[in-house]
Amino acid sequence: MAGNSFGQLFRITTAGESHGPGNVVIIDGVPPGLPLAVDDLLPDLARRRPGQSKIVTARDEKDAPEILSGVFEGRTTGTSIAILIRNEDQRSRDYSDIRDRYRPGHADYTFDAKYGFRDYRGGGRSSARETNVRVAAGAVAKKLLAELGVRVLGYVKQVGDLVADIEDPAAVTLEQVESNIVRCPDRAKAEKMIALIEKLRGEKDSIGGIAELVATGVPAGWGEPVFDKLKADLGKALFSLPAVLGVEYGVGFAVATARGSENNDPFVKDGDQIATRGNRHGGMLGGISSGMPIVLRCAIKPTSSLPQPQETVDRSGKQTTIATKGRHDPCLLPRFVPMGEAMVAITLADHWLRQRAQRGPIDRT
């Protein structure tokens, strides 16, 4: 209960720090019989890993996962799946610059306040390093969802003032997203975003942005009516990622200025299905999936670590400055995309299992 698990039935539990031996995830709830191998994990890990392009951090982490359990003869057994990713880049260096000084925007001070001391060699447990095993677990969830016809895809919607023009979020393809290093399906804007990010890195600065995440193929009926609304669990999932300061569904904050008469999406018949005309609601009504694409956006802050001097205090409270050494992302968005997809996929897999358990009619298993 110390916050290292997520999900009820599809449940992940993680451990690991940025500068320890490695990170590990235990995945509970994958039904037996799903084909699974290390190769299934590699593509998303490659999309998340540092060093993948010129606009992300130059640190080189291979993120080679090992499946320790839960798979036999290429299929899941129904028991818990453990995945280990060892840390490779654990160079011993001089940490005296960050040991006693609190990096602004980081968890250094809050960890000290919480625990009394901390692993001063980096972010420790608060580092984005731990998201590598989330992405591995997300790849398992995606594979499961694919069997059900559900697809989760994210992309960069905005970097600084540059907003991508996306006509239909549900029509964006993985190929479009991966066609450029910033992961923006609007190619013209993607080029400008890349240029902006490179410019900011040159200025020893960083920039924020917005990622959009879309789940298609989710049938109507997933999610619970009260506390575990699908939007509530997705919200928790996404806010649990580092640097996320905002989450919104459908038209999101734009509802503030909307009238009910324009905001309601009318129900219509779409072939055999009931659907809505328009998707201002973002694919969930009363917290339960409506059968329309689930569309959401996350606001991501600019990287806090900067190579330029920033004002701060040390552990004793004395005023000082800090300029973080090391290699950091000038913009977190390109690497956020697979992390966001992973958390959405894990949440959906969880709610699929929950709906599976609870649905009527009552029948002998």
Added chain:
Amino acid sequence: MAGNSFGQLFRITTAGESHGPGNVVIIDGVPPGLPLAVDDLLPDLARRRPGQSKIVTARDEKDAPEILSGVFEGRTTGTSIAILIRNEDQRSRDYSDIRDRYRPGHADYTFDAKYGFRDYRGGGRSSARETNVRVAAGAVAKKLLAELGVRVLGYVKQVGDLVADIEDPAAVTLEQVESNIVRCPDRAKAEKMIALIEKLRGEKDSIGGIAELVATGVPAGWGEPVFDKLKADLGKALFSLPAVLGVEYGVGFAVATARGSENNDPFVKDGDQIATRGNRHGGMLGGISSGMPIVLRCAIKPTSSLPQPQETVDRSGKQTTIATKGRHDPCLLPRFVPMGEAMVAITLADHWLRQRAQRGPIDRT
């Protein structure tokens, strides 16, 4: 696990529907010795209840709570506290208009998709009616937090295009909030908001808005580093409320256009404490409270129920229209404020208990 509980150590479990005998909440985790009586629950229930002013629904619900357990001689015993609020306004009427037709923006269709049938007399379990026991539980959480010097307060920040001018969110007082029926501490804007809401009711329409919620006095160190970040659990808490389409902390979505060099709040010495200059981060770093005020905003959609005809389909998929009868809020914001406060208070009480269990040093209880 069917989504009727929230929290880990301060944990609420609810039951009840809009048209059943009543709603009940069981609260786990209140330590022994807290003075508690029904009177402690009434103020926030009055702020939530329908019929409180001319700009909310005219339904009259008294929301008279009964404490069924967990209190002895005026103090909590440390065991589970049950609170029952009976429904009073259960007039039998003709439901044929909504029985088979899906109200746009409501959970009618998604409930049918999930459960196969539903209580057609209203929102059932998806009705905002169930939030009355959340508000009662929130009053208990607030009372607990007050003992620790923590205060949770919300107010209306925006209705339609009207944005309140609030200099310092942490300085707003309950008196300012309650000085007008729209619960906006900017009096000039409050008057305009009230006028706008009345105008929209006259037009048989509704309007959205934004509520801001502030927690002061939270010490640094609450929240967990990974999945149960304080921002993650607050996000889930708030998205679990009806009509919330967006949640953001600190500067929120404005981080998208910010540079790191301007977005980081520098650490400074503030008396004996370490604080930050500025609070763009919203009171949490790495998901753990920083000691600065926690500031967040929720985007609330305009009421979906409208007395004007809206396009929809019936259960068979045939196109039709529906104009919901009954009395509805032309704007949800004024009644949302105590609901939002309740969920924030419950989440903070939970993380207080969690930090209490886990903190060092290790000592015999």
Added chain:
Amino acid sequence: MAGNSFGQLFRITTAGESHGPGNVVIIDGVPPGLPLAVDDLLPDLARRRPGQSKIVTARDEKDAPEILSGVFEGRTTGTSIAILIRNEDQRSRDYSDIRDRYRPGHADYTFDAKYGFRDYRGGGRSSARETNVRVAAGAVAKKLLAELGVRVLGYVKQVGDLVADIEDPAAVTLEQVESNIVRCPDRAKAEKMIALIEKLRGEKDSIGGIAELVATGVPAGWGEPVFDKLKADLGKALFSLPAVLGVEYGVGFAVATARGSENNDPFVKDGDQIATRGNRHGGMLGGISSGMPIVLRCAIKPTSSLPQPQETVDRSGKQTTIATKGRHDPCLLPRFVPMGEAMVAITLADHWLRQRAQRGPIDRT
């Protein structure tokens, strides 16, 4: 997490004390569509209630349940079901005899040690009174299990030295059990047990015993392989009832003197099914149901409350004696039977839902 909930998917949460307004249970996880009414709860409540016969306590409690939620037009809706049972026999009396003196065998002292104070009017939260809502929830679980062909039945196996002769636990019928007031299907022994209990009541004393519980119709495959073995969850369920000092499955403690070659139940073909010859294993192998009847026994201590003086101390530690007034059971066994059945049924319903969620193959809900 303060221990007022049981189960993962079929989950009950309770509140209430012996001398408060009443007890309430919220049941999560009942799928939609199960026919349910108050009448379904009454038979087991009648089997549990005080005053039912001359060999149980003479207190008169009607235990009239009210279903507050989760049922619409006679069927469960799939949302949380709350059941309230008000306390009726709350006569105000003089509690000075038990207020400061610790009753031996009771939780008076441990509650004081845990909470610092307690409701001194009786057992409070530790009273067997709270089991009435467990029995109500158990009746719901039994009704659910009946749809699946699963039956849970208990009976008294032993009182003092009197051991019932039961040839086949799975063949015992409810009629046999209810044919006498001690709930022992061996009629000859039942008469002797009744005589023994009456004798002990005459001597102001009490007597212990053993209850046997049997679940038939459970298909092979329920239960989880590691911590949530079916035997582990059943064990917790039964030890959570007051006065249970021992639980054993199949041959139980008799395995201590058994050889492997005699203890293993050989697998055999039984029609289309695989079964075992003999059921020394008690219906679970590796913690997972084997398809054979689940057979277990609980050791129940003699009632601690006695009308004769017992040595004890008061809150200040001063030596004194106490003879509890009021009306108590000279033997807990007859009333334990429905409690034990309820906890077994709740545990099985939970594992049915869990198996339902996790089983292969992977298919779209």
Added chain:
Amino acid sequence: MAGNSFGQLFRITTAGESHGPGNVVIIDGVPPGLPLAVDDLLPDLARRRPGQSKIVTARDEKDAPEILSGVFEGRTTGTSIAILIRNEDQRSRDYSDIRDRYRPGHADYTFDAKYGFRDYRGGGRSSARETNVRVAAGAVAKKLLAELGVRVLGYVKQVGDLVADIEDPAAVTLEQVESNIVRCPDRAKAEKMIALIEKLRGEKDSIGGIAELVATGVPAGWGEPVFDKLKADLGKALFSLPAVLGVEYGVGFAVATARGSENNDPFVKDGDQIATRGNRHGGMLGGISSGMPIVLRCAIKPTSSLPQPQETVDRSGKQTTIATKGRHDPCLLPRFVPMGEAMVAITLADHWLRQRAQRGPIDRT
């Protein structure tokens, strides 16, 4: 929720199988600052491991643990601790004898019934192999409890008909237990037990027994009053171990023949403390620790795997026999002792944290 986690606040989650790469445990809830190193884990792992003496299985498993996270500069950080133990003895061999035939007393058939297929190379997830990481986690829990003055110790009480004579369970020392290979502090009986076990191995058979577990130094007040009674959580913990068919506290099943007047332990003053004269209740009253030693016993079945032919069926239901090859324990008791201690220690650590969170008075952390 698929049963791979145990505990609420001190929580362990495990993964791994007998014939996979290894087993891993993630431990949540250890407060910051506890000194911890691999050396702390080795003694109990050595007590659990195969090949340790002539009366256990001759398989050689080194069980070399690696701490992957949660420890920095020799102290716990307060974040999740992962421990990995790789499997070493994974010789590829011919499994055709057990691939399709169900070993009596094992989980082969129930796994097939549950999952549709299984890792046929051994017990897979149902193997006692997974208890090695439980024992490692138990060593962490023991170290934590030692800081609080709590000690957990187990020993063999009975093998076959040989019952050890133990005057005071709370006075037994680790040295006495470890003075012989059967782990029985009654030396005379220990020799006879060893001889009996060797005799049975010679006869290609196995024998059951009873282990007794004792926790001293537990203060009054741990445990919750209703479902999470300490006896309930301990019961679940112990029944979650393989081969446990019975659990009893204090006098256990002997309460069946006891009168209340003799069974109640009178409260007495013991120095500054309140204690009981006698400990028939086993250290818990109302499910909450009484301050007296917690004393319990587990009935352990004889090893199911036997080198002699046993009747069974194959997957198609055809009658056949099986004589399990490989090296097995002729008696599980000596290796059960550290497993039982581990589960008791984990449960107690969990309830210490829970009591820490919930106790009064209410104070700012």
